[in-house]
Amino acid sequence: MSKLRLTITMSLDGYVAGPRQSEEHPLGEGAMALHEWFFPLKAFREMHGEQGGEINASSEVVEERRANIGATIMGRNMFGPIRGPWPDESWRGWWGEDPPYHHPVFVLTHHERRPLEMQGGTTFHFVTDGIESALRQAKAAAQGRDVWLAGGASAANQYLAAGLVDEVDLSIAPVILGAGERLFEGLARDSLKLEQVRAVDAPGVTHIKYRVA
Amino acid sequence: MSKLRLTITMSLDGYVAGPRQSEEHPLGEGAMALHEWFFPLKAFREMHGEQGGEINASSEVVEERRANIGATIMGRNMFGPIRGPWPDESWRGWWGEDPPYHHPVFVLTHHERRPLEMQGGTTFHFVTDGIESALRQAKAAAQGRDVWLAGGASAANQYLAAGLVDEVDLSIAPVILGAGERLFEGLARDSLKLEQVRAVDAPGVTHIKYRVA
Numbered sequence: 539m540s541k542l543r544l545t546i547t548m549s550l551d552g553y554v555a556g557p558r559q560s561e562e563h564p565l566g567e568g569a570m571a572l573h574e575w576f577f578p579l580k581a582f583r584e585m586h587g588e589q590g591g592e593i594n595a596s597s598e599v600v601e602e603r604r605a606n607i608g609a610t611i612m613g614r615n616m617f618g619p620i621r622g623p624w625p626d627e628s629w630r631g632w633w634g635e636d637p638p639y640h641h642p643v644f645v646l647t648h649h650e651r652r653p654l655e656m657q658g659g660t661t662f663h664f665v666t667d668g669i670e671s672a673l674r675q676a677k678a679a680a681q682g683r684d685v686w687l688a689g690g691a692s693a694a695n696q697y698l699a700a701g702l703v704d705e706v707d708l709s710i711a712p713v714i715l716g717a718g719e720r721l722f723e724g725l726a727r728d729s730l731k732l733e734q735v736r737a738v739d740a741p742g743v744t745h746i747k748y749r750v751a
Numbered sequence: 752m753s754k755l756r757l758t759i760t761m762s763l764d765g766y767v768a769g770p771r772q773s774e775e776h777p778l779g780e781g782a783m784a785l786h787e788w789f790f791p792l793k794a795f796r797e798m799h800g801e802q803g804g805e806i807n808a809s810s811e812v813v814e815e816r817r818a819n820i821g822a823t824i825m826g827r828n829m830f831g832p833i834r835g836p837w838p839d840e841s842w843r844g845w846w847g848e849d850p851p852y853h854h855p856v857f858v859l860t861h862h863e864r865r866p867l868e869m870q871g872g873t874t875f876h877f878v879t880d881g882i883e884s885a886l887r888q889a890k891a892a893a894q895g896r897d898v899w900l901a902g903g904a905s906a907a908n909q910y911l912a913a914g915l916v917d918e919v920d921l922s923i924a925p926v927i928l929g930a931g932e933r934l935f936e937g938l939a940r941d942s943l944k945l946e947q948v949r950a951v952d953a954p955g956v957t958h959i960k961y962r963v964a
Contacts (some may be wrong), residue, residue, distance in 0.1 A: 550921075550945065551935035552765040568940045708763075710923070712945035712961055714938050722764035725927050727781045732763065732925035737952035744950040744959050748925055 540677045541704035542611075544687040544694055545603045546721060547572045547711055547743075552717040554691045561619045564632050566718050572711045575743035576600075585638045595740035603707060608680025610639050611672050613693030614647040617662065623649045630654060631662065642679040644672045646693055669696050690718035699725055706732065706748040753890045754917035755824075757907055758816045758899040759934060760785045760956075761922055766931040767904045773858040774832045777845050779931050785924045788956035798851045808953035816920060821893025823852050824885050828908030830875065836862045843867060844875065846956075855892040857885045859906055882909050904932035912938055919945065919961045 548554050549572055566574070577584050580591035581600045582701075610705030615621075622692045631637055631654075640659040651664040665672040676685040687697055695705050731751035738745040761767050762785055769779025778785070790796050793804035794813045828834075831842045844850055844867075853872040864877040878885040889898040900910055910916050921934075944964035951958040 551938065552933075571941075584950065638789055653946075710959065712947045714935060714940060714941040714943050714945070716938055716942070720765075722927060725929055727769075727927060727929040728784075729929070730927050732927070734925045734952075734957065737950055737957040739947075739950035739952075742947055744947065744957060746923065746957050 540608075540682055541675045541684045542673060542687055542697065543603075543607070543684050543705040543707065544689075544697070544703050545707045545709075546689050547576075547695060547709040548721050549711055549713045549715040549718075550713055551714050551716065552720045552722065553715040554689055554694070554721045555615075555719040556715050557717040559615060559619060564619070568713075568715055569718060571713045572715075575709070575711065575741065595738055596743060596745065599707075599709075599738055599740065599745045603686075606683050607641065607686045608683030609641055609676040610643045610686045610688050611669075611676050611693065611697075612643065612645055612688045613690045614645055615692070616688060616690045617645045617647075618634065627651070627654070630656070636660075642676070644676045644679075646672055669693070669700060669702070672698075673702055674679055691721050691723065694721055695723055698722065698730060701729075701750075703750055705735075705750065708746050708748070710746065712742065724725050753821075753893055753895055754897045755900055755910065755915055756816075756820075756896060756897050756918040757887060757910070757916050758839065758903075758920045758922075759902050759907060760789075760922040760925055761934050762926045762928040762931075764927050764929065765933045765935065767902055767907070767929040767934045768828075768928040769928050772828060772832060775833070780837075781928055784926045785928075787883045788922070788924065788953065791949040809952055809956060809958065812922075812951055812953065816899075819896050820854065820899045821896030822854055822889040823856040823899045823901050824889050824910075825856065825858055825901045826903045827858055828905070829901060829903045830858045830860075830862065837864050839951060840864070840867070843869070849873075855889070857889045857892075859885055882906070882915070886910075886915055904934050904936065907934055908936055908938065911943060914942075914963075916963055918948075919963065921959050921961070923957045923959065924947065925955065 546554050556569035559566045578592045583591035636657040637660040642661050644663050644665050647664050654662040732748040735747040736748050769782035772779045773785040793806045796804035850873040855874050857876050857878050860877050863879050867875040945961040948960040
């Protein structure tokens with residue numbers, strides 16, 4: 539069975555993005571600090587065509603997270619800084635011409651746009667008819683493999699509230715953001731039955747995986 | 752050097768207590784679920800004079816947290832459900848006549864009250880002149896040992912914001928509370944420099960210890 543797997547990094551005070559997202563601050567102000575555990579890794583450097591980098595307890599987690607993923611879903615704010623209707627087709631994501639997905643990516647938006655085919659197997663599909671439609675399309679595209687729910691907070695919280703997430707793999711960074719976009723916001727008490735699968739103590743971060751019952 | 756050590760259990764959505772605390776719901780509604788990892792432990796049962804119980808990965812963490820503690824600080828809501836001036840001296844805490852502290856406990860309150868000596872070495876002192884005074888008194892009482900900051904959220908957040916906490920040992924429970932008292936609320940971005948010391952994967956909970964730089 540193809541699963542929907544939310545993988546996301548959160549601050550200790552619950553934020554997955556900072557305030558005032560912009561082209562200059564894709565993750566909002568201050569939120570690059572969330573990912574400091576990731577940047578030194580060999581896995582990160584390889585994604586960007588660079589040599590070297592560390593292998594530590596996070597490396598296996600990153601590998602596990604990437605395994606068996608056939609499609610990705612993300613919110614529109616994760617795709618870019620533009621709000622409202624697309625002015626044209628010039629915005630092509632944050633990741634350059636060869637994005638690190640290499641599979642179909644479904645972007646949740648209220649505004650229609652033609653699919654955007656990039657290099658390396660990534661095609662961005664813009665889904666305007668809701669999260670369930672995006673999940674159906676992503677699962678079909680994944681051909682039996684799992685679907686990665688990449689964020690941001692709003693997309694994650696909508697899928698969590700709808701009971702559509704099968705697995706939450708959370709990286710908790712030792713960072714206080716003080717403001718921004720909160721994960722788990724708006725969920726009612728006990729609306730998710732979570733079972734802890736494993737926790738990994740890695741340099742500068744803790745990775746906790748939960749199964750949603 | 753005597754340290755101030757915050758030890759507290761938090762839900763995945765950041766709450767350390769539920770809403771509507773009362774005599775019936777000391778931790779607020781739903782928040783007993785935060786502590787489900789603790790109740791089956793031998794260490795918990797022993798605290799209540801009972802036999803048996805589990806020893807698992809949490810046991811060593813609980814032991815480490817209790818070691819070298821000479822005094823405790825808590826907020827007034829953690830001591831009891833009464834708000835405003837004390838009507839009389841009949842409320843003697845949630846823990847019966849032999850509370851599980853066995854050392855001086857400093858209760859932050861705006862309302863004066865005489866010290867309350869219980870059995871087993873626990874005396875509750877009511878501190879009305881602020882968090883710094885409570886910390887000075889607790890450190891003096893601890894005689895070189897550490898001071899445990901037990902909560903709740905408001906007391907913890909005041910000490911964190913004032914930069915007075917040396918160590919944060921957080922238990923993260925796989926629970927969504929949806930409402931209540933949030934830890935780390937009101938802290939500005941980067942107001943705490945936290946360094947992850949260790950994370951422990953235990954049944955139904957993850958324990959993460961941070962040093963405050």
